[in-house]
Amino acid sequence: xxxxxxxxxxxxxxxxxxxxxxxxxxxxxxxxxxxxxxxxxxxxxxxxxxxxxxxxxxxxxxxxxxxxxxxxxxxxxxxxxxxxxxxxxxxxxxxxxxxxxxxxxxxxxxxxxxxxxxxxxxxxxxxxxxxxxxxxxxxxxxxxxxxxxxxxxxxxxxxxxxxxxxxxxxxxxxxxxxxxxxxxxxxxxxxxxxxxxxxxxxxxxxxxxxxxxxxxxxxxxxxxxxxxxxxxxxxxxxxxxxxxxxxxxxxxxxxxxxxxxxxxxxxxxxxxxxxxxxxxxxxxxxxxxxx
Amino acid sequence: xxxxxxxxxxxxxxxxxxxxxxxxxxxxxxxxxxxxxxxxxxxxxxxxxxxxxxxxxxxxxxxxxxxxxxxxxxxxxxxxxxxxxxxxxxxxxxxxxxxxxxxxxxxxxxxxxxxxxxxxxxxxxxxxxxxxxxxxxxxxxxxxxxxxxxxxxxxxxxxxxxxxxxxxxxxxxxxxxxxxxxxxxxxxxxxxxxxxxxxxxxxxxxxxxxxxxxxxxxxxxxxxxxxxxxxxxxxxxxxxxxxxxxxxxxxxxxxxxxxxxxxxxxxxxxxxxxxxxxxxxxxxxxxxxxxxxxx
Numbered sequence: 001x002x003x004x005x006x007x008x009x010x011x012x013x014x015x016x017x018x019x020x021x022x023x024x025x026x027x028x029x030x031x032x033x034x035x036x037x038x039x040x041x042x043x044x045x046x047x048x049x050x051x052x053x054x055x056x057x058x059x060x061x062x063x064x065x066x067x068x069x070x071x072x073x074x075x076x077x078x079x080x081x082x083x084x085x086x087x088x089x090x091x092x093x094x095x096x097x098x099x100x101x102x103x104x105x106x107x108x109x110x111x112x113x114x115x116x117x118x119x120x121x122x123x124x125x126x127x128x129x130x131x132x133x134x135x136x137x138x139x140x141x142x143x144x145x146x147x148x149x150x151x152x153x154x155x156x157x158x159x160x161x162x163x164x165x166x167x168x169x170x171x172x173x174x175x176x177x178x179x180x181x182x183x184x185x186x187x188x189x190x191x192x193x194x195x196x197x198x199x200x201x202x203x204x205x206x207x208x209x210x211x212x213x214x215x216x217x218x219x220x221x222x223x224x225x226x227x228x229x230x231x232x233x234x235x236x237x238x239x240x241x242x243x244x245x246x247x248x249x250x251x252x253x254x255x256x257x258x259x260x261x262x263x264x265x266x267x268x269x270x271x272x273x274x275x276x277x278x279x280x281x282x283x284x285x286x287x288x289x290x291x
Numbered sequence: 292x293x294x295x296x297x298x299x300x301x302x303x304x305x306x307x308x309x310x311x312x313x314x315x316x317x318x319x320x321x322x323x324x325x326x327x328x329x330x331x332x333x334x335x336x337x338x339x340x341x342x343x344x345x346x347x348x349x350x351x352x353x354x355x356x357x358x359x360x361x362x363x364x365x366x367x368x369x370x371x372x373x374x375x376x377x378x379x380x381x382x383x384x385x386x387x388x389x390x391x392x393x394x395x396x397x398x399x400x401x402x403x404x405x406x407x408x409x410x411x412x413x414x415x416x417x418x419x420x421x422x423x424x425x426x427x428x429x430x431x432x433x434x435x436x437x438x439x440x441x442x443x444x445x446x447x448x449x450x451x452x453x454x455x456x457x458x459x460x461x462x463x464x465x466x467x468x469x470x471x472x473x474x475x476x477x478x479x480x481x482x483x484x485x486x487x488x489x490x491x492x493x494x495x496x497x498x499x500x501x502x503x504x505x506x507x508x509x510x511x512x513x514x515x516x517x518x519x520x521x522x523x524x525x526x527x528x529x530x531x532x533x534x535x536x537x538x539x540x541x542x543x544x545x546x547x548x549x550x551x552x553x554x555x556x557x558x559x560x561x562x563x564x565x566x567x568x569x570x571x572x573x574x575x576x577x578x579x580x581x582x583x584x585x586x
Contacts, residue, residue, distance in 0.1 A: 033376060080557055087560060092375040093323045094556050097513055100506055101552030108545040224387060224502065227380045235376065267391035270384030277381055281372045 004135050005257050006250070011141045013249020014148040015210075017242045018203040019222050020229040021155065022073075022196025028172040028236035029185075029192045030085060032095035036076070037200050038223030039106030044069045044201020045208045045218055046110055049119055058123055062147075062205055066198040073197030074190045076102065082189070103223055111216035118213045144206050151199060152242065159238065164191055172236060221266050228269040232276055234283035244284060248272065297419040303531030304426035305488050310511040310523035311433050312480035317509070318518035319446065320473040321453035322370060323379035326386030327508050330478040332393060332500030334359040334485025339405040339495055340398060348410035348417075352486040359482020360475045367474030371467050386502045393497035404496030407489045422491040429487070433480055434520050449473060510548070514555050516565025525564055 022037040048065040052058055080102065084095055125139035159165035164187070170178040171188040179185050203222075208214045229248055233240030248269045256265045263271065276284060309331055316324045334355035341351045366385065370378050393399045409416045417425075440446045448469050451459040460466050489495050507530065515526025534544055561567045 027376075031376075033379065080553060084557055084560070092321070093317075093325065093379050094513075094560055096323075096325070096379060097509065098553050098556045101549040101556070104506075104545050104549030105553065106549075108543070108549065112543070112546065224383055228384060231377060231380050263388065263391040263395060267388050270387050273384050274381060274388070277373065277377060278369065281374075281377065283377075 005253050007135065007137070007141070009250035009253030010246060011144055011210075011249070012253060013246035014145060015203055015206060015245075016222075016225065016229055016249050017245025018148050018151060018199050018206075020226045020233070020241050020245055021152070021238065022198075022200045023226050024230045024233065024236055024238055024241040025168075025192040025196045027230060028238070029168065029175070029189050030077075030081060030095075031236075032081065032085070033093075033099065033227060033230075034081075034196075035096065035099040035223050035227065036102035036106065037196060038219035038226060039103045040069050040073060040197040040200040041204040041207075041222055042110055042216070042219035043072070043106060043204075044197075045204030045214045046114055046119075048201070048205035049121060049208060049214060052121065052123070058209075062202060065205060066201045069201035070194035070198035073193030077189055077193045082186075103219065107216055107219055114216065116216060118215050119208075120212050121208045121214070122212065123209050140206075140210050144210065147202065147206065151202060155195060155199075155238065158191075158195070164188075168192070225266065225269045228273040232273055232284050237283075240284055247284075294419070297423045299531065299535055301419045301422040301426060301491055303528060304423055304430060305484050305491070306508065306511065306531055307524050307527035308426060308430055308433060308484040308487075309481055309508045310515070310527045311430065311437065311520070312477045312484065313508050314512050314517065314520075314523045315437065315440075315480070316473055316477035317512065318522075319441070319449045319453065320470060322470065322473065323375045324382050324474075324477070325379045325509065326382035326384070326389075326502070326505050327478075327481055328500045328502065328504035329382075329386040329389040330359045330363055330481040331485040331488070331504070331508075332389055332497070333362050334482025335489040335495050335500065336393060336399050336405070336485075337482070338486035339407045339489040342407045342410075342490065343405065348412075348490060351490070352483060355486030355489075356479045356483040359485065360479030363478025363481075364471055364475040366478070367471035370474060371470060383502060383505075386500075386505055390497045390501055393500065399497070402497070404494060405489075407493050407495065409493055410490055417490070419491070422487065426484075426487055429483065430524070434524075437520055445469065445472070510552055512562075514551065514562055516562030516568060519562075519565055521564050522562050526562070529563075 019037070019041055022040065023034050026032065026034045026037070044065050047068055048061040051064050052061040055061070080098060081095060084098055125143075127139050129136055129138045131137075157165075159168060167178070167183045167185075168188045168191055170181070170183050171185045175185050178188075204214075204218065207218065225248070229244045230236075230241055232244035232247070233242075251272055252265050252268045255261060255268055261268075309327060313324060313327045316322050316327075337358040338351040338355040341354055342348075346354070366382070369381065373381060394402050399405065411417070412421055441450075448459065448464045451462070451464060452466050452469060456466055485500075488499075492499075511526035511530050512523050513526070514529065515524065516522025534541075537544070537547070540547065555562070559568065563570055
């Protein structure tokens, strides 16, 4: 029973990690809290649904949806975020306000275009659920685990083994000095958005397959939970995000099964966040003096 | 027509009060408060629970003010440890946790919410008109207080903290004390607004204080012009009455709302009537004061 819940929590947690990764990459470079990532997650899930229904090919749905949403991310970065960041700001949370606006728009646009009702993916796996010593493992869990692992490995490879990744890490360290050294910080920003929004789209499709339903309200819970996760992971730290995502997934599943706390599952992330921040104000893996 | 006006007007006035109080925290002290509706809710529920015990209307309001202020002071203490982005997320978190608590605790009526008896005034039940007048009086008081505050040592200290907290500290300004004080004042006013709201609506539920409401209040401040008194008032009036005027476009309300937010911060981050606002420049040119004169 415990092992079953544990695996359950890990599956949810890896989805959280993937969803929050976009926000982490964007924060790492631009230093803004991009709630609109949850909009990418929502749009990704719907685009994937349409492509899957038109072609019947789930791999194509993943690829096309991720590419399209990633591209949308770059467009938003060029048209909205970069110009806002270029201006002197009266308030540090102005980009967050823009992100909230974009997210509100995306939810409502999806509702208006695709209808307010639920859509079912009805994706049939070629294999059935299998049992391993009293633990049931669904094929969708295997897919989520495997795909998350592959995507995170690709991310690790890009960040640590390519020139583009070097540029990203340099820009995240200090954008101004990197620019002075000839690093193209603009393309590093674009990389953040392509990968970040693409990952969010993939997470959206996976959630659609896992629960077999998508609605225009799909992005609401991730929009704020994502923020809790990236803060826990120490803002802008990809590894920390993975750990925090898994941790929140586990905490939610185990706490709601084994304890009787008077708050719903979705608020647990923030309770954990508030407690951690009170003890360690820079997050779980945050640097002490990062201003 | 006038009944209709006062019905919307009473709500609009409450939201203007909220926008003004948020402006004290985010506008003057520069603190990233994203969960203002939580304190609005704390005030509303405090007033509603006391109302249920038969406590006098004015005492309910006072209790709402004190309760929210005390919670705000605690947040103020927490805020000292957190830098802007962390504070923004923490306050979002507080908003969600508070709504979850309102929705699950027995004392707040759970998901059924709480009923509030309408208070009596001069032997008659208070109507929307009364609530409107009462809230407008509160708005005027808050505006006067804000003007006085800005011109005082406290206001100047806040401005210096907003500009550069480290520099302010090195000049011997007690940054911690002022920051906690700002949170206390801002949230106390939000609690007061909550108390009025609970009595005016006659019924409250947790969704009245959701995160979207915090965003709505913040939008009023940002769209009107942050860090000014006229800004939140104009923003509050616009965002309260615009949806009524756009009733035919009700289906597109959130789309328009989100779009407005994005366009505002993209092209006019100072707000309609804030610093560097083209409307103000135009107004000054018409009045012949010339452009570029500092207020």
